[in-house]
Amino acid sequence: MQFDDDAQLDSSQVQDRRGIPGGGLAVGGGVVGLLGLVVALLFGVDPGMFGGSSQPAAPPVGQATSSAQLASACKTGADANKRQDCRILAVVNSVQTYWQSEFTAEGRDYRQASTVLFTERVDTACGAATSAVGPFYCPGDGKAYFDLGFFDDMTRQLGAQGGPFAEAYVVAHEYGHHVQDLLGTTAKVGDDRQGADSGSVKLELQADCYAGVWTHHATTTPQPSTGRPLITQLTDQDIALALDAAGSVGDDRIQQRSTGRTNPETWTHGSSAQRQQWFTTGYRSGDPASCNTFG
Numbered sequence: 001m002q003f004d005d006d007a008q009l010d011s012s013q014v015q016d017r018r019g020i021p022g023g024g025l026a027v028g029g030g031v032v033g034l035l036g037l038v039v040a041l042l043f044g045v046d047p048g049m050f051g052g053s054s055q056p057a058a059p060p061v062g063q064a065t066s067s068a069q070l071a072s073a074c075k076t077g078a079d080a081n082k083r084q085d086c087r088i089l090a091v092v093n094s095v096q097t098y099w100q101s102e103f104t105a106e107g108r109d110y111r112q113a114s115t116v117l118f119t120e121r122v123d124t125a126c127g128a129a130t131s132a133v134g135p136f137y138c139p140g141d142g143k144a145y146f147d148l149g150f151f152d153d154m155t156r157q158l159g160a161q162g163g164p165f166a167e168a169y170v171v172a173h174e175y176g177h178h179v180q181d182l183l184g185t186t187a188k189v190g191d192d193r194q195g196a197d198s199g200s201v202k203l204e205l206q207a208d209c210y211a212g213v214w215t216h217h218a219t220t221t222p223q224p225s226t227g228r229p230l231i232t233q234l235t236d237q238d239i240a241l242a243l244d245a246a247g248s249v250g251d252d253r254i255q256q257r258s259t260g261r262t263n264p265e266t267w268t269h270g271s272s273a274q275r276q277q278w279f280t281t282g283y284r285s286g287d288p289a290s291c292n293t294f295g
Contacts, residue, residue, distance in 0.1 A: 001164045001165045001168060001231060001233065001234055001235075001238050002081065002231070002232050002233040003077035003078075003080040003081050003087075003090050003230055003231055003232065004077040004223075004226065004228055004229065004230055004231075004232050005076060005077050005078040005081065006076065006077065006078075006226070007076060007077035007090075007223055007225065007226055007228070007230045008075065008076060008223075008225045008226070009074050009075060009076060009077070009079070009080065009086065009089055009090055009093055010089075010093050010225075011067070011070055011071035011074055011075075011089060013089070013092050013093060013096060013112060013114060013115060014067070014070060014088070014089045014092055014114065014115045014116075014117060015067050015114050015115070015116045015117070015143075016066040016067045016069065016070040016085075016117045017066060017116055017117060017118045017119075017122060018066060018117050018118060018119045018148075019066065019119055020066060020118075070085060070089070070117075073085070073086065074086035074089050074090075077090060077230060084148060084151075084167070085117065085148065087164055087167065087168075088115070088117070088146065088148070088167065088171060089115075090230060090231075091167070091168045091171045091172070092115045092171060092175075093223070093230055094214075094218055094221065094223075094229075094230045094231055095171060095172050095175045095214050096110075096112055096113070096175065097221055097222075097223055097224070097230070098214050098217050098218070098221045099175065099178075099179055099214070100112075101221060102288065103182075108182075110182065111142065111182060113137075113142050113143055113144060113175065113178040114142075114143045114144075115143070115144045115145075115146060115171070115174075116143050116144070116145045116146070117146055117147075117148060118131070118145060118146070118147055119131065119147055119149070120147070122145055124138045124140065124141055124143065124145065125138055125140030125141035125143075126138040126139070126140045126141070129145070131147035131149060131150065134150050134153075135147075135150055135170055135171075135173075135174055136174070137174045137175075137177035137178055137181070139177075139181045139186055142178065142181065144171070144174040144175060144177075144178065146170075146171070146174075150170075151166070151167050151170070154166070154170075154245065154248060154249075157257075158248040158249060158253070158254065158257070159248055159253075159257065160244055160245045160247075160248035160249075161241055161244045161245075162241070162245075163238075163241040164238075165234065165238035165239070165241050165242050166241045166242060166244065166245035168215075168242070169211055169215075169241075169242040169245050169246060169279070170245065172210070172211035172214045172215065173207045173208060173210075173211045174207075175210075175211075175214075176206065176207030176208070176209075176210030176211050177203075177207050179210055179288075180203060180206065180207065180210075185203065185206070185294075186203065189202075189203050193268060194265070194266055194267070194268055195264070195265055195266075195267060196264035196265070196267050196270075196271075198267070198268070199294075200268045200269070201251075201267055201268060201269060201270045201274075202293040202294050203293075204268070204269040204270055204275075205269075205270045205274055205275065205278040205293045206278070206291050206292075206293040206294070208246060208270075208275050208278045208279045208282070209278040209279065209281050209282035209290065209291035209293065210282060210288060210291055211242075211279055211282065212278070212279040212280060212281060212282025212283035212284075213282040213283070213285070213286055213287065213288050213290075213291065214282075215234070215239070215242065215279075215282070215283045216282065216283050216284070216285070216286030217286055218231045218234060219231050219232065219233065219234055239283065242279065243276050243279060243280070246272070246275040246276045246279045247272040247273075247275065247276050248272070249269065249272075249275065250269070250270060250271045250272025250273070250274070250275050250276075251264075251266075251267040251268065251269050251270060251271060252264075252267075252271045252272055253271075253272045278291070278293060
């Protein structure tokens, strides 16, 4: 994956809370309610990882300073070609530019979602969470959350090959959940949260498909600031790494690695083959309408 060296990055789309205490995990009841809101976890999570409060803590002191440092370091596509955090910022910019254009073409309003970078723990409108939950999207505040250490865990613990475009797939998947939130799809799933044919699995597979749709358009969607695509090159190897990442976070793969057996009745995200299939469907078609996993 290669970015346009001269492209200007929009750092306002990312909040950097790395190294800033999240205020501690909330305690008390309400874990089920929290899990009902945090819908974009990339792998099965122990409910004990979450606090039970549905009330977000105040923004950590120093957040603006940290975000200002990111803005200073990540100004251009050249920076994105050198640094991981700048690369994540650039992918967020590209993904949101595509969905903005798609919504506009459909006569819809697209509301941008911030990405929040954090370490160890973070407070959200969905409650407090630790980095152990992996990347997630919170409909309560319309933000996507990433501890960048997850990408190392994806290779060490989940067996993915990793790489820049594997990371881009994860980011695009979470923004797929934002699109679902804007379209009202998330709300329709309700309590159908577990099982191979559950609404949760269909929601996750659709987010994978939306990630594939963005990938199809990533090198052709012009950025407003330059009129040129922010991503100038994707190779067959990039696509292969995205597919590998999608397979590594399949419910069956994770269950097999952790327990030595699989149980489709407890699936929440779909099998490795399904996740790869739906990413491929979106990538080949480039059409969000092809992502009807509920049909």
